[in-house]
Amino acid sequence: xxxxxxxxxxxxxxxxxxxxxxxxxxxxxxxxxxxxxxxxxxxxxxxxxxxxxxxxxxxxxxxxxxxxxxxxxxxxxxxxxxxxxxxxxxxxxxxxxxxxxxxxxxxxxxxxxxxxxxxxxxxxxxxxxxxxxxxxxxxxxxxxxxxxxxxxxxxxxxxxxxxxxxxxxxxxxxxxxxxxxxxxxxxxxxxxxxxxxxxxxxxxxxxxxxxxxxxxxxxxxxxxxxxxxxxxxxxxxxxxxxxxxxxxxxxxxxxxxxxxxxxxxxxxxxxxxxxxxxxxxxxxxxxxxxxxxxxxxxxxxxxxxxxxxxxxxxxxxxxxxxxxx
Amino acid sequence: xxxxxxxxxxxxxxxxxxxxxxxxxxxxxxxxxxxxxxxxxxxxxxxxxxxxxxxxxxxxxxxxxxxxxxxxxxxxxxxxxxxxxxxxxxxxxxxxxxxxxxxxxxxxxxxxxxxxxxxxxxxxxxxxxxxxxxxxxxxxxxxxxxxxxxxxxxxxxxxxxxxxxxxxxxxxxxxxxxxxxxxxxxxxxxxxxxxxxxxxxxxxxxxxxxxxxxxxxxxxxxxxxxxxxxxxxxxxxxxxxxxxxxxxxxxxxxxxxxxxxxxxxxxxxxxxxxxxxxxxxxxxxxxxxxxxxxxxxxxxxxxx
Amino acid sequence: xxxxxxxxxxxxxxxxxxxxxxxxxxxxxxxxxxxxxxxxxxxxxxxxxxxxxxxxxxxxxxxxxxxxxxxxxxxxxxxxxxxxxxxxxxxxxxxxxxxxxxxxxxxxxxxxxxxxxxxxxxxxxxxxxxxxxxxxxxxxxxxxxxxxxxxxxxxxxxxxxxxxxxxxxxxxxxxxxxxxxxxxxxxxxxxxxxxxxxxxxxxxxxxxxxxxxxxxxxxxxxxxxxxxxxxxxxxxxxxxxxxxxxxxxxxxxxxxxxxxxxxxxxxxxxxxxxxxxxxxxxxxxxxxxxxxxxxxxxxxxxxxxxxxxxxxxxxxxxxxxxxx
Numbered sequence: 017x018x019x020x021x022x023x024x025x026x027x028x029x030x031x032x033x034x035x036x037x038x039x040x041x042x043x044x045x046x047x048x049x050x051x052x053x054x055x056x057x058x059x060x061x062x063x064x065x066x067x068x069x070x071x072x073x074x075x076x077x078x079x080x081x082x083x084x085x086x087x088x089x090x091x092x093x094x095x096x097x098x099x100x101x102x103x104x105x106x107x108x109x110x111x112x113x114x115x116x117x118x119x120x121x122x123x124x125x126x127x128x129x130x131x132x133x134x135x136x137x138x139x140x141x142x143x144x145x146x147x148x149x150x151x152x153x154x155x156x157x158x159x160x161x162x163x164x165x166x167x168x169x170x171x172x173x174x175x176x177x178x179x180x181x182x183x184x185x186x187x188x189x190x191x192x193x194x195x196x197x198x199x200x201x202x203x204x205x206x207x208x209x210x211x212x213x214x215x216x217x218x219x220x221x222x223x224x225x226x227x228x229x230x231x232x233x234x235x236x237x238x239x240x241x242x243x244x245x246x247x248x249x250x251x252x253x254x255x256x257x258x259x260x261x262x263x264x265x266x267x268x269x270x271x272x273x274x275x276x277x278x279x280x281x282x283x284x285x286x287x288x289x290x291x292x293x294x295x296x297x298x299x300x301x302x303x304x305x306x307x308x309x310x311x312x313x314x315x316x317x318x319x320x321x322x323x324x325x326x327x328x329x330x331x332x333x334x335x336x337x338x339x340x341x
Numbered sequence: 342x343x344x345x346x347x348x349x350x351x352x353x354x355x356x357x358x359x360x361x362x363x364x365x366x367x368x369x370x371x372x373x374x375x376x377x378x379x380x381x382x383x384x385x386x387x388x389x390x391x392x393x394x395x396x397x398x399x400x401x402x403x404x405x406x407x408x409x410x411x412x413x414x415x416x417x418x419x420x421x422x423x424x425x426x427x428x429x430x431x432x433x434x435x436x437x438x439x440x441x442x443x444x445x446x447x448x449x450x451x452x453x454x455x456x457x458x459x460x461x462x463x464x465x466x467x468x469x470x471x472x473x474x475x476x477x478x479x480x481x482x483x484x485x486x487x488x489x490x491x492x493x494x495x496x497x498x499x500x501x502x503x504x505x506x507x508x509x510x511x512x513x514x515x516x517x518x519x520x521x522x523x524x525x526x527x528x529x530x531x532x533x534x535x536x537x538x539x540x541x542x543x544x545x546x547x548x549x550x551x552x553x554x555x556x557x558x559x560x561x562x563x564x565x566x567x568x569x570x571x572x573x574x575x576x577x578x579x580x581x582x583x584x585x586x587x588x589x590x591x592x593x594x595x596x597x598x599x600x601x602x603x604x605x606x607x608x609x610x611x612x613x614x615x616x617x618x619x620x621x622x623x624x625x626x627x628x629x630x631x632x633x634x635x636x637x638x639x640x641x642x643x644x645x
Numbered sequence: 646x647x648x649x650x651x652x653x654x655x656x657x658x659x660x661x662x663x664x665x666x667x668x669x670x671x672x673x674x675x676x677x678x679x680x681x682x683x684x685x686x687x688x689x690x691x692x693x694x695x696x697x698x699x700x701x702x703x704x705x706x707x708x709x710x711x712x713x714x715x716x717x718x719x720x721x722x723x724x725x726x727x728x729x730x731x732x733x734x735x736x737x738x739x740x741x742x743x744x745x746x747x748x749x750x751x752x753x754x755x756x757x758x759x760x761x762x763x764x765x766x767x768x769x770x771x772x773x774x775x776x777x778x779x780x781x782x783x784x785x786x787x788x789x790x791x792x793x794x795x796x797x798x799x800x801x802x803x804x805x806x807x808x809x810x811x812x813x814x815x816x817x818x819x820x821x822x823x824x825x826x827x828x829x830x831x832x833x834x835x836x837x838x839x840x841x842x843x844x845x846x847x848x849x850x851x852x853x854x855x856x857x858x859x860x861x862x863x864x865x866x867x868x869x870x871x872x873x874x875x876x877x878x879x880x881x882x883x884x885x886x887x888x889x890x891x892x893x894x895x896x897x898x899x900x901x902x903x904x905x906x907x908x909x910x911x912x913x914x915x916x917x918x919x920x921x922x923x924x925x926x927x928x929x930x931x932x933x934x935x936x937x938x939x940x941x942x943x944x945x946x947x948x949x950x951x952x953x954x955x956x957x958x959x960x961x962x963x964x965x966x967x968x969x
Contacts, residue, residue, distance in 0.1 A: 075869055107872030119863035124885045134871040484663055487949060489901035492941055499926050499934045500671040576787050580908055583789045584923050599790055611797055618790035625785040
């Protein structure tokens with residue numbers, strides 16, 4: 017059976033066009049998402065992980081555009097669909113949950129309006145039916161008094177409740193894939209945990225595949241089946257979560273894992289990756305991570321390819337050996 | 342623009358700072374550059390009017406009633422060509438426009454500068470003193486700004502009487518509040534910043550903090566408003582003169598010229614109203630183009 | 646909500662009171678009240694009578710209260726020119742001005758809103774640039790000059806539309822209205838369009854700015870992510886958010902339209918309040934001037950009050966905050 021989503025050599029640029037190349041926010045990225053599985057797409061801010069998510073949804077804002085590559089969803093290349101064909105997939109078969117629930121819902125429209133229109137965008141049902149489905153969806157994500165809450169405005173909900181509403185909207189059409197772009201970053205820690213559990217439960221029940229975009233390795237380890245690590249627009253490492261997190265091959269992944277606070281014992285100074293993430297306008301030649309990497313050699317002046325290692329991929333000439341971590 | 346993502350480890354080249362950047366930015370817009378050039382020409386024409394205009398339109402001795410209402414291009418008895426025609430009193434329209442521009446620009450610039458001075462002082466004073474004076478002053482500003490400028494101007498002219506000087510006074514009174522509100526808002530934000538705190542810690546005198554620290558930071562919005570205000574003031578002066586509340590018939594401004602041509606419009610003598618209007622329009626458009634650009638360039642949000 | 650309305654009512658009363666002080670100072674202190682209130686042609690007996698009537702020999706504070714009492718009774722004195730109560734003159738001409746201002750506002754909205762929406766949605770299209778350049782022109786063109794040009798083109802050259810007056814009117818709601826007759830409507834067209842020009846540009850630019858502020862918001866992106874059709878996103882998500890600033894400005898500008906109708910009415914000889922006030926200023930008919938100014942103050946206060954209330958209804962955030 018083919019993968020649900022297979023992104024091949026995706027390049028997303030800002031600006032450019034007509035032969036000239038723009039800023040490459042996503043550079044030659046390939047990954048697969050299997051049905052019912054959760055992929056954790058990890059990276060720092062500016063690494064291109066969110067842009068990757070928006071590329072799949074074809075929701076890039078100008079001047080962003082998909083310059084090349086394929087986004088095969090259930091056998092169809094999304095990059096080649098017409099706008100109307102893409103619209104029919106958005107929200108119906110691929111849904112998205114955004115980072116900041118305070119900004120995701122339209123402040124001047126009721127929850128009812130915003131949910132009913134989402135139902136009716138894809139299914140030709142009466143308003144009453146759509147309203148019932150909206151109410152049931154709210155109940156499903158654990159919102160008390162869904163009937164009353166439907167007529168509320170977004171600002172009458174707390175952040176956590178709003179994100180539940182957003183998740184309810186995403187689940188309205190039982191999509192095959194949900195792209196969750198750091199959906200818990202803007203929430204309190206206790207609420208984060210609730211939302212993650214709820215999300216996990218609901219997607220497992222419906223067999224929905226998820227791309228969970230985050231910078232938080234703890235969430236990935238708890239939630240994801242597979243992981244893909246991005247750095248400066250490129251994929252640097254991917255594979256099953258269990259093996260990647262316990263045995264990182266790329267020095268960047270290794271550095272990320274080492275710098276998670278909970279893994280350090282008290283009194284032992286936190287490990288950190290030296291230097292700063294370069295801006296995509298001024299990347300070093302060759303491997304983008306070269307300037308911050310203590311394993312770099314002259315060989316790294318050439319961009320390393322993705323080396324397959326069993327079920328994993330690593331973009332590094334000098335991968336970390338397990339004994340050294 | 343070239344964007345390289347390899348082999349470039351240097352920092353972005355340093356931008357020229359301060360006023361040279363602003364000036365460079367300004368001329369990057371072709372509209373603004375054209376507007377600026379036109380404005381320079383208009384100012385030049387206005388200043389040189391007594392020397393370059395074929396006739397002194399304010400000198401009744403030079404006007405010949407026999408030359409009244411001549412079409413553009415007509416020749417006078419004395420062999421003078423009226424390129425843009427004459428009005429009912431035999432006044433050369435071209436000369437009238439050149440002299441009228443003097444009045445318009447003077448009214449615009451004087452009223453804008455005076456209103457800026459008064460408004461800025463009031464705004465700074467309010468922001469610095471706080472308390473009751475501030476509340477009172479700002480209430481007055483709110484009150485005034487809830488009425489349109491033309492109504493304020495009419496109110497003033499109703500009390501003061503007609504005439505160009507009174508129009509200028511009316512414009513100043515009608516416009517100072519805009520500056521006061523903006524300057525106060527900017528100064529209030531600026532006041533809370535650390536460097537003002539530091540200046541206060543150093544026990545610098547109040548006037549010094551006001552003039553040396555608060556004022557320079559409020560200048561950008563004042564300049565933006567003032568530019569636009571010149572255009573508005575010119576338009577308003579013309580409007581009020583057209584309504585017969587401004588310039589006198591013997592020393593017509595652009596608005597008055599247009600007004601005198603109004604009654605002949607229906608008989609097809611278009612030029613008395615038409616050409617002064619075009620001159621007015623070009624002046625206002627040029628200032629607005631410049632003002633639009635000044636706003637964009639000085640807006641810190643657009644600076645990056 | 647009720648408390649906030651009551652609070653606003655008190656603010657409105659305060660503004661009216663403050664304006665009476667300003668108008669009183671303007672008329673009685675800066676100007677010479679004897680000149681202002683007495684017909685220059687009046688004889689000595691008449692002078693003495695009026696001075697006594699308005700209490701001009703009384704101290705200032707007392708004069709102010711006499712002035713206020715007159716206001717409360719709607720007594721602004723008689724017009725020197727028409728010899729009739731000033732307030733009556735103004736009220737008689739109110740329908741003409743209202744009709745003109747409403748028509749102009751309608752034109753400004755009908756033209757400005759869709760064009761602004763278009764220019765905001767497709768900012769890089771050449772047609773959008775033309776629209777925006779046109780709006781600068783609309784801002785810069787002096788209203789009175791445009792009025793003259795309209796007369797020149799549509800009346801003198803083409804002979805399509807009449808140049809002055811209201812044409813035949815019909816009585817409705819106690820006033821005379823032009824828009825009820827077809828010839829009256831023809832008379833209304835040019836002045837209304839002339840008055841609308843500036844406001845059209847304003848609404849256009851405001852709408853465009855609003856669209857450009859709303860479009861990059863996450864909730865628009867999320868609406869797309871839901872698979873909504875572009876038409877619905879614009880008609881519901883963008884427009885509903887735009888309505889708040891647009892309604893505010895439309896309300897505020899209605900007042901300014903009435904003030905600016907002074908110019909248009911003078912050009913097209915439209916017998917409204919604006920024409921009356923200019924004539925009155927030129928003829929020094931002070932009772933009418935005072936009556937006009939106080940009418941405008943009242944009008945603006947009422948308008949501001951109405952706008953605030955509309956605002957509360959339109960924006961759920963404000964509405965619920967004030968309830969709490």
